[in-house]
Amino acid sequence: MQLLRLMQNYFPPPVLDLLQQTGQAAADLNLKVYLIGGSIRDLLLPHRAFDWDIDLVVENQGEEARAEALARELQSRLGGQLQVFKQYGTAKLGKFKPDERLQLDIATARTESYAYPGANPEVAFSDLHADLDRRDFSVNALAIALLPDNFGQLIDYFEGYHDLQHRHLRTLHPDKFREDPVRAWRACRLEQALDFQIESETAELIADTMKSGLFDGFCSARIRVELRKVLSFDDPIPCLLRLSELGVLRCLDPHLKLNETLLDALNRLEQWQPWFAEAHDAWAAPLCLLLEAVPLEKRPALLPKLELNQHQLRSWLAFEQKSQTYLQNDWSKMPPSAIYAALKAIPDLTLWLWLARYPESPLALTIERYWLEWRNLKPFLTGHELKQWLKPGPHMRALLNELLRARLDGETHSHDDEMTLAQKLIQQRQEVL
Numbered sequence: 001m002q003l004l005r006l007m008q009n010y011f012p013p014p015v016l017d018l019l020q021q022t023g024q025a026a027a028d029l030n031l032k033v034y035l036i037g038g039s040i041r042d043l044l045l046p047h048r049a050f051d052w053d054i055d056l057v058v059e060n061q062g063e064e065a066r067a068e069a070l071a072r073e074l075q076s077r078l079g080g081q082l083q084v085f086k087q088y089g090t091a092k093l094g095k096f097k098p099d100e101r102l103q104l105d106i107a108t109a110r111t112e113s114y115a116y117p118g119a120n121p122e123v124a125f126s127d128l129h130a131d132l133d134r135r136d137f138s139v140n141a142l143a144i145a146l147l148p149d150n151f152g153q154l155i156d157y158f159e160g161y162h163d164l165q166h167r168h169l170r171t172l173h174p175d176k177f178r179e180d181p182v183r184a185w186r187a188c189r190l191e192q193a194l195d196f197q198i199e200s201e202t203a204e205l206i207a208d209t210m211k212s213g214l215f216d217g218f219c220s221a222r223i224r225v226e227l228r229k230v231l232s233f234d235d236p237i238p239c240l241l242r243l244s245e246l247g248v249l250r251c252l253d254p255h256l257k258l259n260e261t262l263l264d265a266l267n268r269l270e271q272w273q274p275w276f277a278e279a280h281d282a283w284a285a286p287l288c289l290l291l292e293a294v295p296l297e298k299r300p301a302l303l304p305k306l307e308l309n310q311h312q313l314r315s316w317l318a319f320e321q322k323s324q325t326y327l328q329n330d331w332s333k334m335p336p337s338a339i340y341a342a343l344k345a346i347p348d349l350t351l352w353l354w355l356a357r358y359p360e361s362p363l364a365l366t367i368e369r370y371w372l373e374w375r376n377l378k379p380f381l382t383g384h385e386l387k388q389w390l391k392p393g394p395h396m397r398a399l400l401n402e403l404l405r406a407r408l409d410g411e412t413h414s415h416d417d418e419m420t421l422a423q424k425l426i427q428q429r430q431e432v433l
Helices: 004-010 013-028 038-044 067-078 128-133 160-165 182-194 200-211 221-231 237-245 260-276 284-292 296-306 310-328 336-344 348-357 362-374 394-408 415-432
Strands: 033-036 053-058 081-085 090-094 103-108 110-113 122-125 143-145
Touching: 004 013, 004 038, 013 033, 013 053, 013 067, 033 038, 033 128, 038 053, 038 160, 053 067, 067 081, 067 090, 067 103, 110 128, 182 200, 182 221, 182 237, 221 237, 221 284, 237 260, 260 284, 260 348, 284 296, 284 310, 284 348, 296 310, 310 348, 336 362, 336 394, 348 362, 394 415
Parallel strands: 053 103
Antiparallel strands: 033 053, 033 143, 081 090, 090 103, 110 122
16 A cells, blocks of 8 residues: 555655655665554544654664664764664664654664563564564554655555554454563553554453463553553543453552542542643642552552652652541631641642542632632732841741731731731840840
8 A cells, every 4th residue: 555645644744855865765775664653553543643753663684783774874864863772773863953853763673572471572683574563553563665666655464454444452462461561551541542442352362461460560660651641641531441441450459449439539630630730740640549549558569669759759648648637637726827837738739639539528628718718828028028127037937927827817908917017026026135
């Protein structure tokens, strides 16, 4: 199948020109080069946005890895920044003009073998067929030839185009998920992201692999990446339900269940998300709710594998350790300044979790009032104004805190009120001194 017209419509003109120059450079070096990966899948699907990461495979000739040779030739012709990874037979070429978003990932065709389930693969250089055969699903095992004499020719050894038309995710071999459990996570994520359906036999293979217990608690770095992608969906619940249905969540913990309490809390996160729209780690909120659903005694083993940053870890620990105390507080008897101090000490991510997890509680109602009325409140007086009486330092900070307390508790209502109170407090301090 010739795809030149589709390629002209999908790729920006500079990118299509780059692919043609890549094919010519390979031909000049007596190499064969192919476009592979998600670019082909997205090219053949309607309404998919262009991804600036381009994956290429160079067919091996002899024992030497050829990706480096092609990458260096392209750099000599087109410029850009080059990284070479000799041990893997791969290279990255990026920072092209006129658009620096574009990056070429060039690999020598290879095959993989696994010493045991979940092991890192042992790699050997091979040909295009073997390289595509190691892919996870048939729709990702397509290639497009880039040499000048066959530019745009689709290569489909495994009926991937048929599966793409029917929106099926089908694995290429029965052992794919035993070799690498990340593929099970990717299957569920792609099913949701692409609106595909995992083919029934493939779904059975995933479920059987997970039911074996081989990957219970097997939360690797690559699984962590997949988990964060799932939790970054606008609505992660359908994908989480699918992961649970097929037993894939056992990689986090075999006791993790998506019960009604957890699902309700996950649903409510969206309700409060506008308040936390600036958070750069929004995926951490559903992750903390998942972690709470893991048995208490199992959490210490899982927590380090999630590699939370300091803010996320502090938020989780506050949620885990302070929830019961804060839920039991009698907030109605506390002055606003005390409420402000108690909630100001809590990370915003934890407040978001409490709103979603305990929506009808006095704590949630208090958080709402704190967020809307008190959170951004400041004294009428500024530090600049106080400089006429005090030097910047601890005493000025203490005075500003006292002015804020008075405003929160309704003891001052204007700039003049605060001026009077500030003068009184300064005079009292001087008398003490």
